[in-house]
Amino acid sequence: MGKQVRKAVFPAGGLGTRFLPATKVIPKEMLALVDKPIIQYGVEEAIASGIEHIIIITGRGKGTIEDHFDNSFELDAELARKGKHELLAVSRGVSALARISYVRQKEPLGLGHAVLCARELVGDEPFAVILPDDVIDAKVPCLKQIMEVFDKRGGSVLATQTVEGDAISAYGVLAGSQDPDNSRIYNCTGMVEKPKFADAPSKQAIIGRYVLTPRIFALLEQTTPGAGGEIQLTDAIRALLKEEKVFGYIFEGKRFDAGDKLGMLQATVEFALKRSDLGPQFRAYLKGLEL
Ligand code: G1P
Numbered sequence: 001m002g003k004q005v006r007k008a009v010f011p012a013g014g015l016g017t018r019f020l021p022a023t024k025v026i027p028k029e030m031l032a033l034v035d036k037p038i039i040q041y042g043v044e045e046a047i048a049s050g051i052e053h054i055i056i057i058t059g060r061g062k063g064t065i066e067d068h069f070d071n072s073f074e075l076d077a078e079l080a081r082k083g084k085h086e087l088l089a090v091s092r093g094v095s096a097l098a099r100i101s102y103v104r105q106k107e108p109l110g111l112g113h114a115v116l117c118a119r120e121l122v123g124d125e126p127f128a129v130i131l132p133d134d135v136i137d138a139k140v141p142c143l144k145q146i147m148e149v150f151d152k153r154g155g156s157v158l159a160t161q162t163v164e165g166d167a168i169s170a171y172g173v174l175a176g177s178q179d180p181d182n183s184r185i186y187n188c189t190g191m192v193e194k195p196k197f198a199d200a201p202s203k204q205a206i207i208g209r210y211v212l213t214p215r216i217f218a219l220l221e222q223t224t225p226g227a228g229g230e231i232q233l234t235d236a237i238r239a240l241l242k243e244e245k246v247f248g249y250i251f252e253g254k255r256f257d258a259g260d261k262l263g264m265l266q267a268t269v270e271f272a273l274k275r276s277d278l279g280p281q282f283r284a285y286l287k288g289l290e291l
Contacts, residue, residue: 013059110230131208138253155245175201186248
């Protein structure tokens with residue numbers, strides 16, 4: 001039984017080059033999925049999972065993320081003046097969502113380095129990591145699912161899903177085997193970041209939800225640049241595995257890679273179809289297309 005997970009770290013310092021030119025000025029985390037910036041989906045998932053404190057790792061040009069989660073005095077005053085109470089509630093709701101702290105990552109040295117930037121704010125307690133590009137639609141929030149595994153098993157837990165073929169090379173990949181008592185739990189024996197297809201130890205890809213023990217920080221400090229010349233979180237978790245248990249959890253839900261153009265389009269279609277205000281009209285529109 002570990003301590004309670006209260007804090008979630010959101011690495012948001014990356015350059016978002018896959019979405020140029022849209023991300024030349026706008027942070028990729030602020031691109032809208034239907035009508036909400038993609039990072040807000042992650043923040044809402046964290047809150048719905050019981051997280052109390054969000055730590056967003058930002059960098060140059062990411063100021064609009066802070067503005068988004070702050071009060072917007074002029075907008076709110078104007079909406080109030082015009083009697084647009086529903087929209088006012090939407091705007092105020094975003095700033096009331098969560099207690100958020102920001103840390104600037106001065107250089108984009110990799111995901112592991114971004115997580116290390118949260119060390120002082122996290123302190124000596126287990127914490128969650130949410131990669132905002134991974135938008136997950138699930139009945140039970142994905143982070144909540146892995147937090148429950150952490151509560152029961154006590155070791156770090158990584159969300160995972162099966163990825164077929166050479167697409168596996170875009171992920172951190174787990175080595176290990178399914179737990180005999182729970183086929184959703186994967187007992188890790190190793191992991192490798194972005195292996196070649198031929199070298200991938202399994203089809204279990206790491207998806208951007210983690211619960212980690214604070215021991216990871218000391219290991220991140222010792223981690224040297226790995227895949228892509230970056231300080232990789234996967235490499236530090238592999239080192240953690242030598243000292244503590246680490247589990248994968250094959251979560252229930254559907255994940256979209258909103259950091260990728262095709263993934264963003266897929267998420268847009270599926271999220272729009274689910275909306276009561278847009279779904280019926282959008283469905284009729286899609287059916288009328290000659291595909
Ligand atoms: C990161 C992690 C990788 C993980 C992936 C999930 O990679 O390094 O282990 O599988 O997120 O989205 P990135 O997509 O930032 O290259």
